[in-house]
Every structure is written in structure tokens, then in C-alpha cells.
Amino acid sequence: MVQSSKAARSEVESSGQNTIPQLGFGTYRTGGYTCFNAVQHALEVGYRHIDTAMAYENEAAVGRAIEVSDVNRDDVFLTTKIKGYPELVEYDRLLEAAEGCLQRLGTDYIDLLLVHWWNPAADMESTLAAMDRLVEEGTVNNIGVSNFSVDQLRQAIRLSDSPIRTNQVKHHAYWQSDDVVKFCQERDITVTAYSPLAEGRLATDEQLAAIGDRYGKSAAQVAVRWLLQQENVVTIPKTVTPEHTRRNMDVFDFSLTEQEMAEVSNVEGPWWYRTNREGGELHQLRGALGAVVPDSAYNTVMSRIR
Ligand SMILES: NC(=O)c1ccc[n+]([C@@H]2O[C@H](COP(=O)([O-])OP(=O)(O)OC[C@H]3O[C@@H](n4cnc5c(N)ncnc54)[C@H](OP(=O)(O)O)[C@@H]3O)[C@@H](O)[C@H]2O)c1
Structure with missing residues (x-):
């Protein structure tokens, strides 16, 4: 389904407890002042959805950037993730891990808490019972998963009282997680597409650059736009470069045609x-x-x- 640029634009601006802004800001492989500055700048230019994780070891920098920004905490949709180690996702350990996230982030609630990946040695029932408890207590507004296969996602849906809001998976033009995306679309679950720029490689793709030229856009902007035009897909490009931060969100004033969508889907990589x-x-x-x-x-x- 091709969304109108107007609809997409309104989604990036909205946040609050239950709407996941369609364009978020990733923070993997950055920390300290670099991360703090990047998140602060992202908030300044309009991002309202920030993605971090316990494993990125930058929750404190992300939390501090939100705290000192001019944007109200309630207007930011903040996602973090708990590592999928069996010893961290067992009921009591998960509650403790979530408490650690809250402390490092310097906030009293998390908009979206994800299990970062699944380890089959862990007990999913116990994990999801703890996640449900966090929702009941009000410290977490939404729960979700990351890197879950369709079968694991089915299991999570069955075991959880709270809706599974998202499955955050690698999904970009060179690596399409079509089975997960299709399943999520059928169940009205949001797909959070990570590594939307193929970790930067799509920014130099010649085919995408040629499509972008028609609209005065870059290959990176085409890569982001291609994701935003997919039903139920949101995405979280990462950058620490201020110019890229601004350009990656400047994707709501053009639309790819159906043919261009197909062309991007078929790039070789x-x-x-x-x-x-x-x-x-x-x-x-x-x-x-x-x-x-x-x-x-x-x-x-x-x-x-x-
Ligand atoms: N759940 C998971 O397991 C998982 C795994 C991986 C990632 N993620 C999340 O998804 C986010 C995004 O994925 P990612 O960080 O792997 O990769 P990405 O967003 O696909 O690419 C980031 C790279 O692209 C470069 N870049 C960004 N904008 C650009 C532009 N306009 N032009 C040229 N280069 C550009 C960045 O360099 P500069 O910084 O120099 O701009 C950086 O090297 C992560 O930060 C993280 O929050 C989640």
C-alpha cells in the first residue's frame, strides 16, 4: 500500500503512548558525547522516536539527551531492548533488567520494550509474563520483540496478554524480510525495519541514486522512502552526521511510483x-x-x- 506523503508526515510528528512515529532515529554503534549530540540534534530537527538498547551501552547518553532537550518526555517515543540471554529474560531477571534500563535512561517509563533476540534455551512464557507485568505496573507502555522468526512471533502472540506491538527486524532493499513483513501486515503488527540503509551501503547505490535524481533526492532518501511506503512498516535510520540526520527525514514530500517501488525491491546489492x-x-x-x-x-x- 502506498501511503500519501501527507499521512506519513503526520505520523512522524505524532508520538504519545501508542502511536509509533513512522520515522525514528537509530543509535547502534555510538555512545558518549557523540550519541548525546546526535540524539539532541535529532530531537531538535523533529525526530520523536528514538531507538536504543541495553546492548548498545548508550542508554544513559540517550536519556540525558532527551532530558536536556526542549522536547517534553511525553512527546518522545522511546524504545529500548533487553538482551536475549536466557539469564536476562527469566521472569525476575527481566524485571531487574528493565529497572536497569529505566535508571540508565533516567525516565520512569519506556514507550516500547523489546526482547532483543530470542535464545531457544530461554522460557518465553516466563519472559512474556514479566513483560506483561511491566505493562500492568505502567513502567512500560508497549511490548515487542526483535529478530523473531514468524514461528517465534506466533509463539509470543500466544503467550502474551499485552499485544506484541512490533517485531524489529533487518529489512532493507538488499535484505528483505518478506515473510515477517507479510505476517505482521496480516496481524496488524508494526514492523520496525532496522539497518534501513544497509549500514550505509544503500547511500551509494547507483540504481537508487538514479531514481532519486527524478525527485531531487539522494539514494539514502529513496531507501528510507521505499520502507515508509510499505504497509505497517516504520524505520529507524542511524546517523551521527547532522546533515544526514536532516536529510534522512526529508522524505515526506515525494512518493515512489509502484514501478519504482518494484525497481528498488529488485536491486541486486x-x-x-x-x-x-x-x-x-x-x-x-x-x-x-x-x-x-x-x-x-x-x-x-x-x-x-x-
Ligand atoms: N534490533 C536489532 O537487532 C538491531 C540491529 C541493528 C540495528 N538496529 C537499530 O537500527 C538502527 C539503524 O540500523 P544501523 O545503524 O545498523 O544502520 P543504518 O541506519 O542502515 O546505517 C547507518 C550508517 O549509514 C550512514 N548514513 C546514515 N544516513 C546517511 C546518509 N543520508 N547518507 C550516507 N550515509 C548515511 C551512517 O553514517 P553516519 O553516522 O556517518 O551518517 C551509518 O554508518 C540502529 O542504529 C539501531 O537503533 C537494531
């Missing part, structure tokens, strides 16, 4: 993404290495050769 897709060479290699090589070792090797 670098070898890393092509070979990692289901059925691709690296994807098959990972399957073959299976249980012998742990994810951490595989990911470390892959991050060196990318």
Missing part, C-alpha cells in the same frame, strides 16, 4: 547480501557448518571479510 540470502552460497555454507561452528565464531569471521 553487493555479494555479501546476495550470497547470504536463503539459498545463496554463504547461506548454504552456514547451513553446512551447522552445529560445528558457533554463531559467534561464524559472525566474527564474516565481519572481517565483508
Whole structure:
């Protein structure tokens, strides 16, 4: 479904307890003053949805930036995440972890609390019971998950009293999580698309740049716009560059045609993404290495050769 730019614009401006502003601001791989300055600037230019996580070790900088900004806390939609380690998502541990998030963020409520990823060794029933309790107590307004497969999402929906508001997953032109997106659209669950710029790589994509030229927009803006025109999708580009912060939100005065949407969906992308897709060479290699090589070792090797 193609949304009108007017509708999308109004969504980025609204926040409050239950509306997730369609364009948020990511903060992965930044901390300290750099993060503080970036979030402060983002709030100044109009972002009202900030995404952080316990694992990013920057919640204090994010919280402080919100606190000192001219924007009321109630007008900011603040998301954080609890690491998916079994010892952190067990009922009591999760309550303690959430308390830690609140303290570091310097706030008495979180708009959206996510379980960052799922570890099958943990007990999802216990995790979601604790998340429900946080909602009942009023310290968390909405709960959600991240990096959940469709099956894990089904399980979470079944086990939770509170609605699962979002599944935050990697979804961008080079890496499309179509199965999760389709499932979420059918269930009216928001998809929060992370790494919307393929960690910066889409900003130099020539096909996207050519589409952008028609509207006086950059490849990065086309990448963001392509996400915002998908039903139930919100996104959270990250930047610490003030010019990028402004440009990434300047995406509400143009619309991609259906043909351009399809064109972006079909961009090839670098070898890393092509070979990692289901059925691709690296994807098959990972399957073959299976249980012998742990994810951490595989990911470390892959991050060196990318
Ligand atoms: N749930 C999860 O497991 C998970 C995983 C990954 C990410 N996330 C969330 O999603 C957010 C976004 O994802 P991401 O940080 O992985 O990657 P991203 O937003 O796709 O890309 C960030 C990179 O793009 C560059 N960039 C941003 N705007 C640009 C522009 N207009 N032109 C050119 N380059 C630009 C940034 O550099 P500069 O800073 O120099 O502009 C940065 O290197 C994260 O920050 C985090 O909040 C969640």
C-alpha cells in the first residue's frame, strides 16, 4: 500500500503512548558525547522516536539527551531492548533488567520494550509474563520483540496478554524480510525495519541514486522512502552526521511510483547480501557448518571479510 506523503508526515510528528512515529532515529554503534549530540540534534530537527538498547551501552547518553532537550518526555517515543540471554529474560531477571534500563535512561517509563533476540534455551512464557507485568505496573507502555522468526512471533502472540506491538527486524532493499513483513501486515503488527540503509551501503547505490535524481533526492532518501511506503512498516535510520540526520527525514514530500517501488525491491546489492540470502552460497555454507561452528565464531569471521 502506498501511503500519501501527507499521512506519513503526520505520523512522524505524532508520538504519545501508542502511536509509533513512522520515522525514528537509530543509535547502534555510538555512545558518549557523540550519541548525546546526535540524539539532541535529532530531537531538535523533529525526530520523536528514538531507538536504543541495553546492548548498545548508550542508554544513559540517550536519556540525558532527551532530558536536556526542549522536547517534553511525553512527546518522545522511546524504545529500548533487553538482551536475549536466557539469564536476562527469566521472569525476575527481566524485571531487574528493565529497572536497569529505566535508571540508565533516567525516565520512569519506556514507550516500547523489546526482547532483543530470542535464545531457544530461554522460557518465553516466563519472559512474556514479566513483560506483561511491566505493562500492568505502567513502567512500560508497549511490548515487542526483535529478530523473531514468524514461528517465534506466533509463539509470543500466544503467550502474551499485552499485544506484541512490533517485531524489529533487518529489512532493507538488499535484505528483505518478506515473510515477517507479510505476517505482521496480516496481524496488524508494526514492523520496525532496522539497518534501513544497509549500514550505509544503500547511500551509494547507483540504481537508487538514479531514481532519486527524478525527485531531487539522494539514494539514502529513496531507501528510507521505499520502507515508509510499505504497509505497517516504520524505520529507524542511524546517523551521527547532522546533515544526514536532516536529510534522512526529508522524505515526506515525494512518493515512489509502484514501478519504482518494484525497481528498488529488485536491486541486486553487493555479494555479501546476495550470497547470504536463503539459498545463496554463504547461506548454504552456514547451513553446512551447522552445529560445528558457533554463531559467534561464524559472525566474527564474516565481519572481517565483508
Ligand atoms: N534490533 C536489532 O537487532 C538491531 C540491529 C541493528 C540495528 N538496529 C537499530 O537500527 C538502527 C539503524 O540500523 P544501523 O545503524 O545498523 O544502520 P543504518 O541506519 O542502515 O546505517 C547507518 C550508517 O549509514 C550512514 N548514513 C546514515 N544516513 C546517511 C546518509 N543520508 N547518507 C550516507 N550515509 C548515511 C551512517 O553514517 P553516519 O553516522 O556517518 O551518517 C551509518 O554508518 C540502529 O542504529 C539501531 O537503533 C537494531
